[in-house]
Amino acid sequence: MASRTSISRRCGTYEMTPEQRVDWEAGVRSLYDGMVRIVVTPTWAKLIDFETTLPSAVEELIRQRDERQRA
16 A cells, blocks of 8 residues: 555645655646745735635646647
8 A cells, every 4th residue: 555645734634645746746846937935924814725716826827837738
């Protein structure tokens, strides 16, 4: 049996095998030309429920990636 990585969140957990993690990471990396780590100390926070709402910025990145792949 493959090992699983659990990612805890407030309303439950996401579980993925190491192989799924590789595929997920490749999908995320395909949205961007490069990535950096930015550390921010918030003075307030807003909860975005990704199960019901995909942020428009992420939707746009997915659309752009799909267009690049079709070209």
